[in-house]
Structures are given as structure tokens and as C-alpha cells.
Amino acid sequence: MLIKRLNDMPLRDKLMVSYFIILALALSIFGAFAFERASAVIKQQVQASTQQTVIQAKNNLQSYMRDVENVLMKIHVDSTVQNVLGKPQPNNGFQLNRDIKNLESAILGADIFRKKTSSIQLFAFNKADYPSINLGDSIFSSNDVEQEDWFRRTVEMGGKIYWYINGRQICSARLIIDVSDPRRVLGVVNASVDITQFLGGVDRIRIGKTGKVFLVNDDRIIAGTESELTRMLSNEPGFFSTIYENKQGSVFKGLNKNEYLIIYDELIGPKLKVVGTVPTSELVENIGIIRNALFLIAAISLIIAFLSSIFISYKISAPIYALADRMKSFDSDQYTKVPVYSNDEIGEIYNSFNKMLERIQQLIDEVNEQSRREKEAEMKALQAQINPHFLYNTLDSINWLAIKAGADDISLMVNSLANFLRFSLNKGREFISIANELEQVRSYIIIQKFRFKNKFDVIYHIHEEVLSYTIIKLTLQPLVENAINHGFDGIEYKGLIEIKAYKDEKYIHLQVNDNGKGADIDSLNKMLLEGGGESMNEMGYGIRNVNERLKLYFGEGCGLYFEDSQYGGITANIKVRAVLFGRMEEG
Incomplete structure (x- = not known):
């Protein structure tokens, strides 16, 4: 019931009540904390002061005792x-x-x-x-x-x-x-x-109004002059048990329905002790003054807070009420802007309301435009599905003509090109099995061997267990292309490319080694991380793209990096998570 009444309250009243409650809580918490800390500090200071008094009394008594011992020593010698x-x-x-x-x-x-x-x-x-x-x-x-x-x-x-x-x-x-x-x-x-x-000098010491310093020996209080405090303490067994718990100490102890500060220290052996005792109430009289001052400050602050909450809540809620009245007349078919009279947060709300009206109209226009573009995209997608089939059919026709003419080399190149394109398109899917990725690379290498007239050889070291695992399409081909176009450029000996694939416990490892002229490994790896700026060529973009795709789909810790090859050129290393083909979700 109370929550419902709060929910139904006008905004102005909610702001006023909330502001007042927050200030009241803050003042209460601060006042309680300040009073507690002040009380603790005063007690600590009084305790330390009383302890110094007892220590001074002990020092005085020990000085007297040394004088007596000197008398005995004088007689002795x-x-x-x-x-x-x-x-x-x-x-x-x-x-x-x-x-x-x-x-x-x-x-x-x-x-x-x-x-x-x-x-x-x-x-x-x-x-x-x-x-x-x-x-x-x-x-x-x-x-x-x-x-x-x-x-x-x-x-x-x-x-x-x-x-x-x-x-x-x-x-x-x-x-x-x-x-x-x-x-x-x-x-x-x-x-x-x-x-x-x-005890002449010590007996004159006063702690507070009634506190005293005296000696205790075997559950007996020894004082120069007896007082009401020493008589009371003599009949309190808890007093003696307290001072004999430790060699020396300081403790607040409840005795005879009152709290006392007791400070004690050994004078001669464990039985004879110097003790200072005073009612705590006499030491913390200033705490009452502090408490009353805090109450007065809190009361004045609450009155000021109440008046401030009324004023502030009115200043905040009045423009909001005005905006609410304008929004009640809002017609979905008519977008009428509201006038702005200030530059504060309320003015920003007014501006935002007007911008919202403009945005609604803009979104309507964008929805219409998006609908048109979606229809165009659907048409382009249909065309993209038709074009590859037309290209495959054309290459197949060229292949039959080459076979008919006895041009086996042309037939091989056309078949390799068709395979390369088929695996590259991969029906629009991003993932491909390692077996198909290797088949695509073989097709690409066949074409390049015709182009470069067998100026390089390729060897494969593939563990059969990796063939059924997943890789991103067009991962190996850019690396092989880089070795052919850049690694073998200008060399006078026959090039060699080694392609390796193996699996460890969690990852698939692929390598492309070459015996080409090599390159600066640090620069290549830096290019993978930072890019090469405007000077990076198309091949550099392709290799960096491979690395970024691998990290995107397989996560951090996977990707591409370069190192020097045992054959004298470059080794491109690929590391991906071992995921069987068909179990990897794209996107």
C-alpha cells in the first residue's frame, strides 16, 4: 500500500521526499560516525594521559626505592x-x-x-x-x-x-x-x-575528580590516605582479578554498576603493583558537549534541507510538468515541435524531444529506402548464384574441346582452374575442410607450374588425421602465391615449396616452407600486427587478411606468424583450434 502511494505521488513530492530522506540519512550517519570517532579519540587520549600519570608515579616510587637501596648499599660497604x-x-x-x-x-x-x-x-x-x-x-x-x-x-x-x-x-x-x-x-x-x-608525592596525584594512584599487594589496596574510591575497590573481587591478569595493562572495567579506567604496572614483582583508577564518566564529560553540539547542528541542517528540498523540487519539476502537458497532446499523425526557453538539462530534453520528432520522420524515410535496397540485394544474390554455374559450364566446354583436340596441357589447366574457382567460391561458405583446402592449393600450383615452366617443385608432408578438420578457405593459397611471386623472384636455382600439416593435442598446425631469397622476418610479423601503412602492397594486404580472419574465427592465440626456413627462405606458420569440419559455426 505504501509503495503504491509512493508511486502515485507527483514528481515534485517524490523529489522533495527523496532529497529530504537522503540528507537526513547522510546527516544521521555522519553524526553517528563523528560522535563515535570523537568519543573514541577522547577515550584514547584520556587513557594515554592517565597511563603517563601512572608511569610517572611508578618512576617516582622507583626513584625513592633506589634512594633506599643506596642507603642499604652504603651501610653494606x-x-x-x-x-x-x-x-x-x-x-x-x-x-x-x-x-x-x-x-x-x-x-x-x-x-x-x-x-x-x-x-x-x-x-x-x-x-x-x-x-x-x-x-x-x-x-x-x-x-x-x-x-x-x-x-x-x-x-x-x-x-x-x-x-x-x-x-x-x-x-x-x-x-x-x-x-x-x-x-x-x-x-x-x-x-x-x-x-x-x-606515597607522599604519589598520593597527591588526582585523575579526574575522584581518581587516585595507589599500590596493590596481595589483594590489598595500600594508599597514603583512604578514600571512598579505594574503599569501594577493596570490596570488588573483579578489580583485583583484572590487575593480576597481566604484568601491566590498561582496561575499561565495569565495577559496582559504573565503568572505570584501570591502568596498572608492576612495581616490585608480580604482587606489588602501581594502579591508577578513575571513573570513565569523569574523563569523558566533553563527549556530552560534543553530542549536544552534533544534535543542534543536525536539527538546523534538517530544517535547511527541508526548505531546500521544496525549492529545488519545484525548480526541477515545473518544466517537466510543462513538457508532460505538451506530450499529452502529441498526435501520432502530427509532429508538432515544442518551444525551448532554456539551455539547461530541461532545455536539452526539449531539444531532444524536437530531434526525436525529426528522427521519426527520418527513420520512416530510411525504412522505405532500406526496403528498396533489400529488394535490389535479393536480385544481385540471384545473379551471383547464376554466374558461377555459367562459368563452370563454359570451362567444362573448353575442357572437352581441349580433349578433343588432344591438348592435354590445356585440359589440365582448365580443370585446375575450375577446381580452384569451385573451392574459392565454396557455395558462399567461409569454412572448408583441410582436405579441400589442400586440393585447391594443388590446383593453383598446377596452373602456376605451367606459367613458370616448372621452375619450382612442391612436396607435401600431410598427416591424414588433419584432413577432416576445419580451416578458413583461401588460407594456404596466398602463402604459396607469396613464395612463388616474391620468394623465387630473381633466384638462379630451382625453387622448392614444402607444405606440412599436423595436429597436436588441441591445435592444427600448417606450414608453407620455401627455399627462396627470404625476407626480414621481424618486418613481416610486425606487418601482421600493425599493418604496413600506405606502402603495403596487395600481397601484404592478403597475408594480413589471412591472419585477421584466423584470429576472428579461431580466437586469440591462433593465427599466422613467420620465421626463417630450414631451406633458407621463409616459413609461414598457421595455428588454429582443432575443430572437425561441420562442427564450426560461422558468423
Whole structure:
């Protein structure tokens, strides 16, 4: 029903509706695409910016960690620490207390200026009389901590720094190795940093309005100051599973009915990571502005498009309505032209209409003329059928007179000529069997031998299987004529023509070889492709015609080409598709 109503609509309304719909669709598609691309670009930019923030935070934390590691290294190589820990434990209390005081001074001096650590503890090996962990300040015997996990892991690290988190402290520990005997372990030094101090600069970083950068360790969020965001994330198992999927990454994740941008990277090992998280809604506030702007532009464009469609449809349809009114009064017996008022496309339609009227009258005249010519052609066709019969009968009469007079040579020539003409005409058909084509060439050669008084010989190498296949009439004769008239012209020895025919899997191959004076093979082949211009003689036209007919009827890949003959002259090669005679359709 709707389609019928559309079909019945006036042209003016169709143009207006079509124009409006096309513009509306174009604006909708463009607006949706522009909004989608703008949203994607903003998200990518925000993601990249947030990722840089997290990377900078990580770099800051790693810089702090290197400072702490430098403090541990300074203690490790300190000469006082090496001397005190490297010698046996003294027997008197005075010397023991003096050694402990010296170690405390060395530890204090290692971080006295920068204050990167909250506390530093040294655990000496083989110093049973050193204070226990519960009684001392910073120098202890290792006996009380040897079973603790951090201590065992530090020993297993073999001199490398071991980082771990203990409550609100981030700690690092390393072995103190005798610099004069690397196989001898003297103790362990442990430095602790308060989390608030460690995250001091990072904790002040804000991503969006509520986003934060913090640490995550073993499904636990570690932040300098707790916030609503960190409390919410602590209760979301999906948050922790996301950041532990890869070493580092960036992902938009739905948590607690909101989407969050989560960017994470390893800080120390696979468990301790730096994480930046922010609600996506805070990062893409500009997208709403872009969406509203696009809606406003689309609405204004649609109003303009509607008004434009009314105006344009009227300007286009008004002349067409006028032409339609004139065509309604068109009388087939009267061809009245319409006046032209413009030079635009409508004016061209008016001109075309007037030319159509003129053409109709011209076609009527041409049909009458064509009818007359067809009748004349029929008469000429009848005459063409009569003339060959008259010619054959005349040649047959001459042949009997020659036989009666004992002129066998004349009889042979007349019979050869009759055969040649019969195969040339071929009842008006273009195709002929190879057997008949060879018979026609033999007749032609007999006549030419009389003319040139046996100045050349002809040999045939014909495979019998090819005789029943198809060729175009008058294919071989122009090549033989070319060899006689041009190849043997001016030679002082007896000419030789060899005619060969054989078949391969798909094609029939025919060759005409001669021992004449030869020619420029490249020029001959070029003549077949491009023609010889005004200088090409009648024979050249004949040979080129053979090639073009072969390509026309047998297709590309078939045709004629020349090459040097083994006898010293020219070899003309013909290649055609192998089609049995009678199965090839002409035209």
C-alpha cells in the first residue's frame, strides 16, 4: 500500500521526499560516525594521559626505592660495619657496647641528610650477645629473626634487595657480605619506610575528580590516605582479578554498576603493583558537549534541507510538468515541435524531444529506402548464384574441346582452374575442410607450374588425421602465391615449396616452407600486427587478411606468424583450434 502511494505521488513530492530522506540519512550517519570517532579519540587520549600519570608515579616510587637501596648499599660497604661484623664477638661488655655504638653511628650516618627511611635495623650473624629484637634499638643478633619469612627470603636473594610490605611499612632488606671474602655473610640490614611517607608525592596525584594512584599487594589496596574510591575497590573481587591478569595493562572495567579506567604496572614483582583508577564518566564529560553540539547542528541542517528540498523540487519539476502537458497532446499523425526557453538539462530534453520528432520522420524515410535496397540485394544474390554455374559450364566446354583436340596441357589447366574457382567460391561458405583446402592449393600450383615452366617443385608432408578438420578457405593459397611471386623472384636455382600439416593435442598446425631469397622476418610479423601503412602492397594486404580472419574465427592465440626456413627462405606458420569440419559455426 505504501509503495503504491509512493508511486502515485507527483514528481515534485517524490523529489522533495527523496532529497529530504537522503540528507537526513547522510546527516544521521555522519553524526553517528563523528560522535563515535570523537568519543573514541577522547577515550584514547584520556587513557594515554592517565597511563603517563601512572608511569610517572611508578618512576617516582622507583626513584625513592633506589634512594633506599643506596642507603642499604652504603651501610653494606661501610668500613666500620665491615670491621665490627667481620671480627669475633668481644668477651668484655665494654668492647661489646662500643661495637654496638659504632654500628649505630654508621647506620645513622647513612641516611642522616635525606631521611628516606623511617627506621634501619641491622641483624648481625654469630653475635649471640647482641641485643634481642625486643630489647635493642637498631642493632640486634640475627638469632631472633632467622625463622621469619622476610629474613629467609633475604638470605635466599644472595645479596640482592628484597622488598616486602609489613603493615603500614614498606621494607627492604639485603645481606651484608664480607667485601674481603664474598663467601662470608656478616649480617642483614633492613630499612623500613612509612607508607604515607613513601606515597607522599604519589598520593597527591588526582585523575579526574575522584581518581587516585595507589599500590596493590596481595589483594590489598595500600594508599597514603583512604578514600571512598579505594574503599569501594577493596570490596570488588573483579578489580583485583583484572590487575593480576597481566604484568601491566590498561582496561575499561565495569565495577559496582559504573565503568572505570584501570591502568596498572608492576612495581616490585608480580604482587606489588602501581594502579591508577578513575571513573570513565569523569574523563569523558566533553563527549556530552560534543553530542549536544552534533544534535543542534543536525536539527538546523534538517530544517535547511527541508526548505531546500521544496525549492529545488519545484525548480526541477515545473518544466517537466510543462513538457508532460505538451506530450499529452502529441498526435501520432502530427509532429508538432515544442518551444525551448532554456539551455539547461530541461532545455536539452526539449531539444531532444524536437530531434526525436525529426528522427521519426527520418527513420520512416530510411525504412522505405532500406526496403528498396533489400529488394535490389535479393536480385544481385540471384545473379551471383547464376554466374558461377555459367562459368563452370563454359570451362567444362573448353575442357572437352581441349580433349578433343588432344591438348592435354590445356585440359589440365582448365580443370585446375575450375577446381580452384569451385573451392574459392565454396557455395558462399567461409569454412572448408583441410582436405579441400589442400586440393585447391594443388590446383593453383598446377596452373602456376605451367606459367613458370616448372621452375619450382612442391612436396607435401600431410598427416591424414588433419584432413577432416576445419580451416578458413583461401588460407594456404596466398602463402604459396607469396613464395612463388616474391620468394623465387630473381633466384638462379630451382625453387622448392614444402607444405606440412599436423595436429597436436588441441591445435592444427600448417606450414608453407620455401627455399627462396627470404625476407626480414621481424618486418613481416610486425606487418601482421600493425599493418604496413600506405606502402603495403596487395600481397601484404592478403597475408594480413589471412591472419585477421584466423584470429576472428579461431580466437586469440591462433593465427599466422613467420620465421626463417630450414631451406633458407621463409616459413609461414598457421595455428588454429582443432575443430572437425561441420562442427564450426560461422558468423
